[in-house]
Amino acid sequence: MRSCRAVSVLVSQGLDKKLSLRERCSVWLHVMMCTRCRNFQTQSQFIRKAARRYTDDLQSRLGKKS
Amino acid sequence: MADTLLTEQTLAAQRPVLFRYALLQLRDSELADDAVQETLLAAWQSAAGFEGKAGLRTWLIGILKHKIADHWRRSAREAVAPTFDRTDEDDGEAEEDDYFASSGHWNGGPKAWADPEAALKRQEFWLIYEVCQNNLPPKMANVFMLRELVGLDSDEVCREAGLSDANYWVTMHRARLRLRECLEIRWFNNTKQEQRHA
Numbered sequence: 001m002r003s004c005r006a007v008s009v010l011v012s013q014g015l016d017k018k019l020s021l022r023e024r025c026s027v028w029l030h031v032m033m034c035t036r037c038r039n040f041q042t043q044s045q046f047i048r049k050a051a052r053r054y055t056d057d058l059q060s061r062l063g064k065k066s
Numbered sequence: 067m068a069d070t071l072l073t074e075q076t077l078a079a080q081r082p083v084l085f086r087y088a089l090l091q092l093r094d095s096e097l098a099d100d101a102v103q104e105t106l107l108a109a110w111q112s113a114a115g116f117e118g119k120a121g122l123r124t125w126l127i128g129i130l131k132h133k134i135a136d137h138w139r140r141s142a143r144e145a146v147a148p149t150f151d152r153t154d155e156d157d158g159e160a161e162e163d164d165y166f167a168s169s170g171h172w173n174g175g176p177k178a179w180a181d182p183e184a185a186l187k188r189q190e191f192w193l194i195y196e197v198c199q200n201n202l203p204p205k206m207a208n209v210f211m212l213r214e215l216v217g218l219d220s221d222e223v224c225r226e227a228g229l230s231d232a233n234y235w236v237t238m239h240r241a242r243l244r245l246r247e248c249l250e251i252r253w254f255n256n257t258k259q260e261q262r263h264a
Contacts (some may be wrong), residue, residue: 003170
């Protein structure tokens with residue numbers, strides 16, 4: 001079984017590219033049992049969402065352009 | 067061949083990405099807008115200099131960088147001009163080990179966060195978010211911003227930041243680990259504040 005370190009790397013990569021079936025399976029199995037890696041997964045997704053929202057916010061804060 | 071690929075539509079489609087790129091550097095949406103317009107105009111006029119669809123965005127960003135540099139020269143603020151080309155000074159290789167024990171298990175590690183969606187609606191959260199993002203080491207921050215804020219894809223980020231594929235994954239992973247930890251410490255651990263507004 002992969003370690004939390006290895007799984008967190010895959011979780012991170014999974015946000016930027018499609019993982020192999022094997023990798024996806026091992027992430028899925030691990031995350032089912034490991035709360036911390038599960039938290040890391042949802043939090044990484046949240047950070048992505050926050051970054052996009054931040055950019056929108058920045059655009060409105062730095063000047064009202066159409 | 068180039069001029070059949072390069073149409074007003076394909077150029078205009080790149081506008082949002084270019085705008086975000088310019089905005090992050092110039093921190094002013096009017097200036098950013100001007101820089102993007104000049105870039106698209108210059109691109110249109112020198113369409114012959116463009117060599118293939120795959121690199122359209124890279125080519126446009128190249129032009130945009132010149133426009134941004136022009137701006138800093140004009141305003142004589144080169145010394146403080148932010149840039150996405152900074153190199154690593156402080157890339158602690160052992161850093162990731164702070165997050166994991168030698169067994170590969172988390173050191174502490176991600177706790178559950180109470181209602182992250184609600185945080186997005188709070189003005190104070192965005193101040194914390196900005197602090198955390200600014201606390202990333204410069205190069206890591208650049209890579210993270212090119213990917214998540216500007217919206218380049220990972221290949222383009224590698225080209226922009228001069229990173230290998232492997233370095234890219236490591237950098238993005240560390241950025242997420244750091245941001246996550248910072249948000250947890252500075253915001254999500256602060257549950258009392260949350261409850262008051264619940």
